[in-house]
Amino acid sequence: ASWIRLGVDPPEGAGWTEFRAWRDSQSAAAPTAVVAPDDECNIIYSSGTTGLPKGIVHSHGCRLHWAADVGLALRYHSGAVTVCSVGLYSNIMWASMLATLLVGGTLVVMPAYSSKSLLDVIERHRVTHGAFVPVQLQRLLEEDFGGRDLASLQALMCCGSPLPLPVKRAIPRRLGCELIELYGLTEGLVTTLDPEDFERKIESVGRPIPGQQLRLVGDDDRPVPPGEPGEIVGLGCLTMERYHNRPDATLEATWVDAEGRRWLRTGDIGRFDDEGFLYLVDRKKDLILSGGQNVYPADLEAVLVQHPAVAEVAVIGVPSERWGETPLALVVARGPDPVAATELRDWANARLGKQQRIAELRFVESLPRNPNGKILKRELRREHQR
Template sequence: MTSAVTPDGAADFPQTFGALLRESARRHPDKAAVVGYRGGARSENRVALSYAGLDKAADRLANALVREGYAKTADRPGRWLAILSPNDIDYAAVHFGAARAGCPLAHVSVRATAAGRAEMLAGVGAELLFVHADLADEARALRAGAATLGRIVVIGGAAGPDSLDALTAGTPDGAPPVEVLPDDPAAVTFSSGSTGAPKGVLVSHRNRTLSSCLGAGAFELADDDVLGCTTPLFHVAGLFMWLQIGIRRGLTVAMLEKWAPDLFADAIGRDGVTAAFLVPSQVTALLDDPVSARRLRTGEGGLRHLNISGAPMPSGLLERALDAWPGLEIVEHYGQSESCPLAYRPAAFARSKPLSAGRPCVEMAMLGRDGRPLPQGEAGEVASRGAHTLLGYIGDGIGAGEGLADLQAGDGWLRTGDIGRIDDDGFLHLIDRSKDVIVSGGENIFPAEVERALYLHPAVRECAVFGVPDDRWGEVPAAHVVANGGDTPEEAALIDFVAGHIPRYKRPRFVKFVDALPRTAIGKIQKNRIRAEYWKGRERAI
C-alpha cells in the first residue's frame, strides 16, 4: 500500500476551479493563458486570452448565468449546463465561468453520434448548451428532441443573438455573488459503461483541483513550457490533466482543434510548443511521418517533454521515440475518468522501467478477492482512495449496469478493474484488465456495443468481439462470428455494415468466421480463450 503525495486533508491547493484560475491570473496577468486558431485546422487566424483576460471572461459568463437564473443560489444548486465543442479558447472560458456560477457542466463528445449526444444531454438534464459555431445546426436539431434543453449559446467567435458575446453583454467583470464550495458538483465527463452506453462521471471541484495539482507537481513541467493541447477538452485527460494543469502552473496552453502529425509540428514551430500530452497511437503516427517527426526537435529547441497516457505504451514504441528524439523527456502516467492520475513514471526511468505505469501519486493498494490490500509484490486489483475519486455516476439511464457501488471495496477503496502489482522499487506494473474494455488509441470501446451492431445483420447468428494487439493503436476490435445458414457475408461488407450503426472507430478491424464459439459449462462465451491466441508472445495483455 502506498501513501498519497499530497495529503487529502491539506488545504494548500485551490479548492475550486474558479480559485485555481484566479490564483494564476494574479501571478501572471499579462501572460498568454490560452491560444488557438479559428477558421479551420490550418487557419492563421490566431486568437488568444491572457490570464487576466480569461479570468475576466470567466467572471462575465458567471455573472451572466446569475442574471439569467442558472447560477447556484442559497435555495438551490446551479442548473445543469453542457458544452459541445472542439478545442477552442472559449471552451476554457465556459469551463471556468460555469464553475464560478456553481453550475455543473457536462462535456459532450463531438465524436459521439447524434443519439449518443442526446442521451448525454438527457442524462444530466441540461438546460443550456454551449456549442461551437461549426456544430450549431446539429445542436439545434438536438434541441428539438431534448425535453430540458431550453437555450443554445454559440461559441467559437460567433456573432448574433445566440452568441456568447450576446449572453455576456453588459455583465460586470468582478467576482459573481455565488458561494461555490469545494464539494459541490462541478463537471461530468463521459466514458462508457459495461453495456457500451455513455457513463457520466460526476466530480466535484475538490476532486479535480486536487488531481490537477497532483499532476502539476508530478509531471516534470518547466515554468517556461508552452503546452500543446491535442487531446479533446471533452475528455478527462485534455480538460483536467492538461488544460487545468497548465492553468495551475501559469503556463500558456496552445489549443489544437484537430490532430494530425503535421498540424502538431506546425504548433511546435508556430506557437513554441515545448510540452504535449499524447496517446501512444499519436506517437506512432508521428514516427511514421518522417517529415513531421524531424520537425519536433531542432537542435536544442522544439518539443522538450511528452506526457503519455490513455493506454500503456509498448516498450518497442518507447524505444523508437527515445531513439528518434534524443533528449526528449517522456513521462508516462496512468489514470481513469473516475480518479484521474494514479501513478506516473518519471522521465529518468523510461528505459529502466519501460513496462511500468510509474510510482503511485495517490494512496493505492492491490486488493485481493476479499477486498483487502495485499502485501507488496502480490498481484491484485488496483484500487485507490482519497479526495481525488469521483462523486458518482449520473442518471439511471446512463451507463445502466455497473454502478459506483460495484467499484467500492470498503474502507474507501475504489476499484479500477485493472490487475497490477507494485515492485520492490515502488513502481506499479499493470498486468491485465478484469473487464473486457478495449483501449484503442486512448479511447474506450466496449465489445457489447459492437456486438449489438453485428447482431443487426441477418447473417450473424453468434459473435464475440475482443481486442487484438495493434502496433499503431495499442489494440483494436476484432470479431469471431458464427454465421446463420446460407451464404456467409463478405468480411469487408460486414465491417462496413457495423460502421454504419456505431462510430466508425469502433468497427472491427477484421472478422473471422468460425463454426462455434468456446463456452463455459453454463454457456457463457469464453472470450479470454479467444483473445489469448492473439496476444501470445506479447509483453502484457493490456
Template sequence: MTTIASMMSADYGVMGDILRLRTAENPDHPAIIMESGEAVTYRQFDALVDRVAAALQRDGIKPGEAVAVCALSSIPYTAVFLGGLRAGVAVAPIAPSSTPEAIAGMVADCGAKLYFLDAGVAEAQTPAPVPVRLIALDGSGAGEAFDAWLAPEGAQPTLVEIAPEAAFNIIYSSGTTGTPKGIVQSHGMRWKHVFRGDAVGYGPTAVTLLSTPLYSNTTLVVFFPTLAGGGTVILMKKFDAGRYLDLAQTHRMTHTMLVPVQYRRLMERPDFDSYDLSTTHLKFCTSAPFAAHLKADVLKRWPGGLVEYFGMTEGGGTCILMAHEHPDKLHTVGRPAPGHDIRLIDEEGVQVGPGVVGEIVGRSAGMMNGYHGQPGKTAEATWISPEGERFIRTGDVGRFDEDGFLTLMDRKKDMIISGGFNIYPSDLEAEIVRHEAVAEAAVVGVPSDAWGETPVAFVALKAGTSATAEEIRTFVNGRVGKTQRIAEVHLVDALPRSHIGKVLKRELRDSWQAQSKL
C-alpha cells in the same frame, strides 16, 4: 491581498480566481491559440469568461446546477467551461461522437439548463432533439447565436463562494460497455491537478499543444494547469500528425498530452526527425496501454521527458512513470503518486501482496464525488479497506514488482479463462507486435465448446508489409505457452478506437460473433 504565490501554494483554490490573477499579472500574454490562428489574450479571455458567467446568472442558473457542451474545441467552448465554473455551475462536456440518443440522455441526466453545441453536432443529432434551450457556439443555425446570448461587454458576474466539494464538471464515461455514467468531479479534486502543475513546469512560459478533445479528462488534466500557471494553450479541433508537428515546431511547444496511438502515428512518419522539437520539456500520456517499445522510441528520438499517467476519470489512485528517469521500467505504469494509496485485491476483495496479480484499487485526495444520480453504481465502484477507508475500483488487473512499480495486465472483464487458466490478452498482444509486419494487435476471448473461452487476435499490418493470418498465428503460438495459444487471427485495416484511443474490444467480439454466424 491574495497573490498568485499564496493561492498556488494553498490547499484549495478555484480556477476563476487564479485566472483573474494571471490576467492582472500578464494581461496581454496569449491564453489560447486555435490551430487556425484565432487567439485571445488573458485580458480578452477573462473578460469573455465574465460575460459567460454573467449571462448564466442572468438566465437564473444557480450554483450547483449544470450546463452541457457538445462541440469541437473552440475559444467559445473554453469560455463556457471557465464561465460556468466562475458562476459555480457544473459543466457537462459531452462527446460529439456519441449517438444522438446517448447525447439526449446525457443532457437529461445532468439536468442541464442550457445546451451549447455547434453545427456538426446539430446535424448529427437530428433524430433525437434535446428539449432544452440551445446556444450555437459557432454562430450557426444550431441554436441562438453565442455572441447574442452573451452578457454585454464589460459585464461582471456576482461573486460566488465555491466549496471544495462542489461539482466542477460531470464527465460521462464512454458508454462502450453500456449506458454512460456521469462522473462528478469536484473543485477540490481539480485543484489537486492545478496544485502539482508547478512541479512539471506549467509556468508563464509554458506552451501546451493539445489535440485531444475538451470533453475528455485526458485533456483537462493539462488544460487547466496550463492556464492556472499563466501559460498558453494551443488547441487543435482534430488530430493530424503532420499538422501537429507543424504547430509544435512553429509555437515552440513545451508540453503536450497525447494518447498512445497518436504517439505511434507521429513516430511512424518518415519526416518526424526533420522537425525541431527541441523546446519540448515534458510529454504526457494516459488513457490506453502504452507499449514499452514505443516509449523507448519516443525517448530516443523526441527531446524532453516522457511521463505516463495511469488512473481513471473517477479518480482514486494514480501511478506515474517518469520514463526518462526509469528506462528499465518501461513495461510498467510507474509507482503510486505522492499521497496516493494503490492496492491490489483478489476476487473476494482481500488485499494481495507484491508479485501477486489482483484488481487495482486506489485512494487519494482526487476522487470523484460519485456517479451522478446513480448511488448503486457508485457503490459498485467502491472498495472499503480494513481500515474503513473508501477506495475506487478500477476494473484493471495488475501486479507490483519488488521496486513498487505497477505492471498493468488487462481490464478485469477482458481476462480470458481458457480451460481453467487465466490468459491476459496484453501478454499475447506484446508477442504479436514483435512480428516485423504487425503495426498493432488486440486479443479478445470468444466462446469455445472445448475450453470455455479461447483467444482470438485482430491484427493490423504496417504499411508496405505483408503477412498472412496463419503466418502470424504460427509466429505467436511458437512463442507462448500451450495454454495461451491463439485460435484465430483476423487481419483488419485498423483497430476500432474510442475518441481517446482506447481499443473497443466489445466491437471486436461483436465482429467475431457476426462472422461466426455466416
C-alpha cells in the same frame, strides 16, 4: 504575459471570439457567485471501452488537487506552452489544461489532430508540453522529422491505454524530450513513470504520485500477497464524488477496507514489484478464462505488436466448446504485403506459453476506437463472438 489561444488559425466567419477582447469586456467587479470546495465542478463521461459511458462527477476541490498534483508530476511551470491535441471533453486534456493554467503557462488548442499539423504547431508556437494517447504517438513516429525544429519540447505525457514498448522507447530518442507515462482513471487515481526511472522500469507505469494510495485485491475482496496480481484499488484526493444518476455503478466501483474507508475499484489487474512500481496486467473484464486458466490479452498483444507486419492488434476471448473461451487476435496489417494469418499466429504462439496460445488470427481493416483513441473491445466482442 500568458494567454489562452482559442484555436489555431480559426477559419473566417466561424464565429470565433478573440479571448483578450472577450476578457476585457467583462466587469471588473468580483463575481457574486461563491464556489465551495465540495461544489460540483464538472461531469466527464468515461471512455466506454468495456461498457456504456458513465458520467463522472468531480468537485471543485478535487479539480484543484488534479491541477496541483498532476502539474507537479508532469513538470509544468510558468514558461510551459502546452498543446491540446485531444478533445476538450477528455479528462486527459482537462488535467493538462488545469495544470497549465494553475502555473500561468500558455495553452495552444488544436482545432483537429493530425501528426503533420502537430509538428507544425510545435514548431510555430515553441511547444514545451503535451498530453497524448498511444495511437497519436504511434502515428507521430511514422512522420519524417527531417528539418523539423522540435528543440522546444521538454516533457510529453502519454496515457489512456498501455503504451507499446517499441513506441515507448522511440519517443524520447526521436523527439529529444522526456516522456512521462501516466496510468490513471478519470474517476481518480494517478501513477507516473518518471524520466529518472524510465530505463530501468520501462515496463512499469511507475508509482503513485503523492497523495495517492494503491492496493491490490483478489476475487475474494481481500488484499493479495506481495508479488501476486490483483485488482487495483485507489484512495486519495483525486477521487470522484460519484457517477451521475448511477448509484448502482458508484457502489459497484467501491471497495471498503477493514477500517471502513471507501476505495475506488479500477477494474484493472496489476502487480507491484519490491520497489512499489506498478505493472499493468490487463483489464479485469477483458480476462479470457481458457481451460480453467487465466489468459491476459495484453500479454498476447505485447508479443504480436513486435512483428514488423503488425500495425495494431487487439485480442478478445471467443466461445469454445472444448476450452470455454479461446483467444482471437484481430490484426491491422502494416504495409501492402502482410504475412498469412496462420503464419503470423504460429509466429506468436512460438513465443507464448502453452496456455496462452492464440486459436485464431484475423486481419481487419481497422479497430474501433473511442474519441480518445482507446480500442472498444465491447464492439469487437459484439461482432466476433457470434
